[in-house]
Amino acid sequence: MGEVISTRDLTKRFGDVVAVDHVNLEVAEGEIFGLLGPNGAGKTTLVRILCGLLTPSDGDATVVGHNVSSHPEQVKQNIGYMSQRFCLYDDLTTFENLDFFARIYGQPKTEARKRISDVLELVQMSDLRDRLGGTLSGGLKQRLALACALVHSPRLLFLDEPTAGIDPPLRRVFWHYFRQLNTQGITIFINTHYMDEAGLCDRLGILRTGRLDAVGTPRELKRKVARGDTVELLCSDPEAALTILEREERILSARTENGWLKLVVEDAESSVAGIISTIERNKLKVEQVKVTETTLEDIFVALASSGENS
């Protein structure tokens, strides 16, 4: 199995703004790759370059075996793209939208009809064939958009924040679709700013202000970035405790949240006792202690603070 996506120092500038800054990443065939980052990080721009919708200012990228700068049209034949906002035709019905795109990809009529029925079944919209695109609710529009991205059986699927603005139950349904497609061998590249979704991916890339800060499996990232465990303490004055502990060397990062003091330490086992005694020495009381597994949110914050310190 080879790489379906491979970039080399991929850069995109809009005037003075560097939206994508020398990104190097690789996505293997058949994996679910997540690009995680806050709004404005450059995720959409990166995906647009990989789809051939924007030309790189510097560097290059190879997608499904073709260079995006020199052969964007060959790339497009083999990829599906679901954009962040609904961009299908309001005046066409569900079926007509799917049929339109199926025909653009050059599918013969009977094959197309079968394929359309299949994707409609996948997104559970078979009974909505004749509804006008404009009359569909937000969630249904997203499902239709996903169906249109799949109607030509692409090898690689680009999803730009596909579950944005969708309630949790429907988000779960979407991920059910994604996993189903993945078992069929389709590679998925998904942009997201939801931490829980990031955890569902095979591999992750973290994009901030155009730079790829880290790449790896969720587990690798936690180990690489956080370098430790999280200890959470419920105490009488978390802010005061924060000030005290911040200066300690064994504390990798510290923050308060909802009255809890969250610390990342190299090794919880050896540090917990010492931390509790330090707090109590300063006349503060510790009510509860929790040792929790590092979440991606913590990774994010750690990255952000290390960015500020450097």
Place this chain on the structure above:
Amino acid sequence: MISLMMPMFVMALVGYAFSGDIKHVAIAIVDEDMTPTSMSFTSRLETVDTFHVTHTALDRNQAENLIRDGKVKAAVVLPDGFERDLSAGLAEIFLLVDGSDPIVAGMTGPTLDATARAFSPGVRVNITSLVMYNPQLHYLSFLAPSIVGLIIQFLPTFLTAISLAGERERGTIEQLAVTPIKGFEILFGKMTCYTIIGMVEAALALLVAVGLFGLQIRGNIAVVVFFLLIFTIASVSIGTLSSVFAKNQIQALQQVIPIIYVSIFLSGVFYPLESMPDFLRPVSYVIPMTYMNHALRALIIKGASLQVVLQDFFALGLYSCTLMALAVLLFKKKLE
């Protein structure tokens, strides 16, 4: 910005276009007398501002041909015996006019009369006019072909301009761009659609003119349709070009509007080209509408043959091809 400039621009345009007196009307002279007096009168006609003597015809037949072919708008016939009759106190002049341009036709008579009166004061000169085509000088016959042209210049251009820009605005162009469809295929699809719509609109307008107002299409209907087609393609191409350079529908519209205004006022639709001031007249030769107008009037009212409108045909054809080529070359499937 355009909202501020537009009123001033349009007013200036209209003011200049309609301000002038009719000048330089092409006429032919048939001198059947060939006497010093007739030749002197001919010279006098050559000095009149309103007229521009472009041809000297041997007989009335030739003069009629010149009018039919659109080379002159009128012919002045000085009959045999003109000198003799003039000195006797009562002379006759024949005037052949092209009725397809009623405004010009309407003022050749009075101008000729004034010239004759100034030439020999006190002598009565009878002017007998014969109007070729459109004998009642119906303004509608003059206007109807132009209105059809206007409809084509106006509607398909608008629709095409906002179509692509609209897709950009709504975001559907993004989904379209990510498919392997080629740029020119998208353009071709849109242009074909609006060309067909434009032709249907023109046909409907003509139908009303013929059915309701009795307009007679003298010329070959196939040639008329052909011209309508080329012009529609030119209009659709203008609309496409505008949307290539526009980020949204409003911008696309704003870019097309000045072109349409100029086409309406400077192409000889409402008032003859001859009445435009000299400095503006070159502009009218750059507008496709001018050629369309001229061709349609010649074809519909005078039943002119393809020969006569060949120049218009080439001009419009050149326009269509160039604009289409530009649109295809400049349209990119990128999102920036």
